[in-house]
Amino acid sequence: MMHPSVTTICHKYFKQCHLPYVALSSWHFCDNEVDANACAKLVLDDIKRATSPSLWWFEAHHQPLPQRGDLNVVTNWQGEALCIIETTHVAITPFNKITEQYAALEGEGDKSLAYWRKVHWDYYHRELAGTAFTPTDTMPIVCETFKVVFKANTQHAR
Numbered sequence: 001m002m003h004p005s006v007t008t009i010c011h012k013y014f015k016q017c018h019l020p021y022v023a024l025s026s027w028h029f030c031d032n033e034v035d036a037n038a039c040a041k042l043v044l045d046d047i048k049r050a051t052s053p054s055l056w057w058f059e060a061h062h063q064p065l066p067q068r069g070d071l072n073v074v075t076n077w078q079g080e081a082l083c084i085i086e087t088t089h090v091a092i093t094p095f096n097k098i099t100e101q102y103a104a105l106e107g108e109g110d111k112s113l114a115y116w117r118k119v120h121w122d123y124y125h126r127e128l129a130g131t132a133f134t135p136t137d138t139m140p141i142v143c144e145t146f147k148v149v150f151k152a153n154t155q156h157a158r
Helices: 004-016 033-044 055-060 100-106 113-128
Strands: 025-027 071-075 081-094 140-151
Touching: 004 071, 004 081, 004 140, 033 071, 033 081, 033 140, 055 113, 055 140, 100 113
Parallel strands: 025 071
Antiparallel strands: 071 081, 081 140
């Protein structure tokens, strides 16, 4: 069940932008509470500006790929709305071709490519568990960059 704060943040955002209300998709980062809340804080602090699920996750779950201009509500693990992000770029890149610059955009850990590879390799094994896919060095990664356009604790859209 969607947390009521998701509807509230959507109403506030679209009212500020003088646009009709649209119910946006909401989600949290990661597959556990500690990482989900840590990543959400990095987004709110304007440190995390990218996310990287595998293409195979989208295929296994029959989900559409993100597109430039998409708006989504980022929540904490409990589903409480924290901000609205806008997708600014999407590229599909093999795992072994992710760059230092992209890893830094993710904003996690020490922002190094080595850190990114370690934590994401482990994550992809969990993400793809129970699907027909097994992580490989060349698996396609959906590299999505975004910007925060509205924070729940502010009164102004960016």
